Amino acid sequence: MANIKQIASDLGVSVATVSNALTGKGRVSAQMVERVKARASELGYRPSLAGRALRSGQSGILGLVMPDLTNPLFPRIAQHLSTVADDRQMGILIADSRGNPKEQTQAINRLLDRGVDGVVIVPQKGTAPGPQSVPTVIINTASDPDNSVCADHAGGGRLIGELITSLRHHRVVILGDDPVSEVQRDRVAGMRAGLASATDVQELWGKEGIEALAPAIAAGATAITTTSDLLALRVQSHLTRCGISVPEDVSLTGFDDLPFATAMHPMLTTVAQDVGQIADLAIDRLMRAIQGQPDLPAPATVPMRLVTRYSTSTLRRPTNLETIK
Numbered sequence: 001m002a003n004i005k006q007i008a009s010d011l012g013v014s015v016a017t018v019s020n021a022l023t024g025k026g027r028v029s030a031q032m033v034e035r036v037k038a039r040a041s042e043l044g045y046r047p048s049l050a051g052r053a054l055r056s057g058q059s060g061i062l063g064l065v066m067p068d069l070t071n072p073l074f075p076r077i078a079q080h081l082s083t084v085a086d087d088r089q090m091g092i093l094i095a096d097s098r099g100n101p102k103e104q105t106q107a108i109n110r111l112l113d114r115g116v117d118g119v120v121i122v123p124q125k126g127t128a129p130g131p132q133s134v135p136t137v138i139i140n141t142a143s144d145p146d147n148s149v150c151a152d153h154a155g156g157g158r159l160i161g162e163l164i165t166s167l168r169h170h171r172v173v174i175l176g177d178d179p180v181s182e183v184q185r186d187r188v189a190g191m192r193a194g195l196a197s198a199t200d201v202q203e204l205w206g207k208e209g210i211e212a213l214a215p216a217i218a219a220g221a222t223a224i225t226t227t228s229d230l231l232a233l234r235v236q237s238h239l240t241r242c243g244i245s246v247p248e249d250v251s252l253t254g255f256d257d258l259p260f261a262t263a264m265h266p267m268l269t270t271v272a273q274d275v276g277q278i279a280d281l282a283i284d285r286l287m288r289a290i291q292g293q294p295d296l297p298a299p300a301t302v303p304m305r306l307v308t309r310y311s312t313s314t315l316r317r318p319t320n321l322e323t324i325k
Helices: 004-011 015-023 030-043 049-056 073-087 101-113 153-166 182-194 206-211 213-218 229-241 275-290
Strands: 061-066 091-096 118-121 136-138 149-151 171-176 200-205 223-226 251-253 270-272 300-302 305-307
Touching: 004 015, 004 030, 015 030, 061 073, 061 101, 073 091, 073 275, 091 101, 101 118, 118 275, 136 275, 149 153, 149 275, 153 182, 153 223, 153 251, 153 270, 153 305, 171 182, 171 206, 171 213, 171 229, 200 206, 200 213, 206 213, 206 229, 213 229, 223 229, 229 251, 275 300
Parallel strands: 061 091, 061 118, 118 136, 149 300, 171 200, 171 223, 223 251
Antiparallel strands: 270 305
């Protein structure tokens, strides 16, 4: 069976160099890391996590706590984190707090009981998990003082606001799902910052907000910006039942660029997170902390990208508003 010594001998380098290249520790050039991984793959080498745990006193396992795996954004984040962890020769255990703050605490404790070396937490809205007994990375939003890395939610909101302004909309509804969410509040603040100062803005939240959309459009609103693609999908269904067309009667935007955004009709204008970069930064920070490296990177905010599709258009005079009740 292939081992580190054989890889080192084949490449003419030390065993320590091969070990560092495979685990992401130490200073090894990117070219050498690529050579080591390529040779390891050719030989079919697989590290012994049990052996490494005995030598290092570490489990080689990371914990990941997600807020709600029924939301399609979170499995996407989990997949990227798992891939990056695997590249670092680390396993990952995933716990779902199922939208429940109490379950979040229990999920964290279950992972700690299993001896994870560190934990990544995407917190429940409005919660602060607090310090843990192992290195911890929080993925939330820049306004969270415990945040370690996140998408620029306010910046993404600003992109949406600037787009709506460029399309000459002056009466806009901003719709969020839950004002307790720091992420959604940052997105709303960004939208407001991106809209022209003279814009007439109505801020609505939740189910009651959706019910108020048709009257708002009848009163002259021509654009709806939402804090998630899921919410935009609910809005589109509601507007269709009310006989209101997107974008003929009202423009509509989402947030996160989930896969179904291109399956909607019309396809949804939204903003996209660079989930891969967020995962890279999160795992890198966590591994540095586990290895006891000083001077951890400052909290990182990853820019979002505007994705313009067909659910938005320049301001036009709706033709069927007299039928809206």
